[in-house]
Amino acid sequence: MNTPTEPTTLRAWLLAETPTSRRQARAASWYQGWLTLRSNPLTMIGLIILVFIIVCAILAPVLATHDPFAQNLGERLKPPGFDGHIFGTDSLGRDIYSRLLYGARISIYIVLLVAMVAPLLGLIIGTVAGYAGGWADVVLMRITDIFLAFPRLVLALAFVAALGAGIENAVLAISLTAWPPYARIARAETLTIRNSDFIAAIRLQGAGPMRIVTRHIWPLCISSLVIRVTLDMAGIILTAAGLGFLGLGAQPPSPEWGAMISEGRKYLLDYWWVATIPGLAIFAISLAFNLLGDGMRDVLDPKGGQ
């Protein structure tokens, strides 16, 4: 038996063969994941873009050159680079660059809220249905099927129309339309896990269904959900932008990216930058999430490697 030697560097401590505390074991497994993530260059590009956008959103008041809501009708529809307007101005003379920075806050806010609500709902419904089986499974999965049967944007439109326009309602509507696929994944994972020996073993220790589902099944479902959520983020942003574009998401004068494209489309041929620049921003954040999601699959997939 090798005795644990006193590690000298942080890296050695993280990569130690025999961790000596719970904290070290957990940190080491996170570090292994980080090393896998880092070895994929495309993932790192996605991560860098994302970090960049998040930093921009946090530092928006510092980085912005103008007030995003200040109108200046004398300088409307000026091209990029005109008189300190890096990306030009829109139809009301507002600085597009500053609006873009503040718009990042809204996008990230939407993404975070949806990412917290939809997967959690799907996880609870899916694992309960999968573990309980029988009637609970039939009822919960038919409800899931009903939600799955509608096209996402149409259902979101119906919800927003019923609840009233606005970002919060858009988030709620997107979450309500986004959970069914997560419930399906969680249920499928649960069905493969529930009959495995380690679940039988913990049942024989006297663990109840609540503990088994939350402590033993959830940790194994979460990885496939995280992958799916990151890959879906692009779709969520596009849906949010789509709702904004249709006038049912963020309301003017909010600098939400979809709403900015919607305003710019009237001038698309003559003043291309008004719609194109927020479009590029949506493209960048969607791409970043997709790249990151791909890398997350390598790190988190419980079936791969290890």
Next chain:
Amino acid sequence: MTLAIEISDLTVWFGEGAARSNAVRQVSLSIGEGESFGLVGESGSGKSTVLRAITGLVPSWSGSMRIMNRPLGAKRDRTFYKQVQMVFQDPYASLHPRMTVDAVLSEALKLHGFGDIDNRIDRLLEDVGLGKGFRFRYPHQLSGGQRQRVAIARALAPEPRILLLDEPTSALDVSVQAEILNLLTDLRAERGLTYLMVSHDLGVVGHMCGQVAVMQTGEMVELLGVEDMRAMKATHPYTKHLLDSSLRSVR
């Protein structure tokens, strides 16, 4: 001597109506406290199903089962889980892939209401021949034999009286098999445990058990002492065939 396990007319089935198939038919056996009992037979003969019926992992059975003179009903209670524990066949499938050895053992100890968990975990690891160095490892950092030791430690955590062993060594290579079998023998001697062991390997059963029951297609065809088995004094043709073929494989 009191009986640790008493089973009479146990029938276990899967499916209902026309799809019903009986995996175990009319099996009766009794094991005294401190004894070691082997259940042998080929794959699909229902030997593992007997264990799963005892532990309540298969719900559809008839007949009667008594553990330590307490009859078993449809549900198992805390007393049962404290008295009876099981070691599974495949150590690669019986440990949660995202839990460290420490997490596995401390959860078992907490579920049974033990205090002083830190010391108990160290002692359990010591008992199964693993040092403290293994405490914070994940299953993928362990070999098959080490995993099976962890599984045994988990089964020992509630300080049970009876261990159900479901082919505990069949997934391991031969030298590791011997280590695990010796560990199990030592633990039984130290703690006065009762073993009910399922195996398809007559050599393993002959090494571990005092009494052997032979199962074929869900029925128990013969019950014989290990001395009789070694002396090849089987009466049922299937048992003779089994003994004969296992001898031939050695020669």
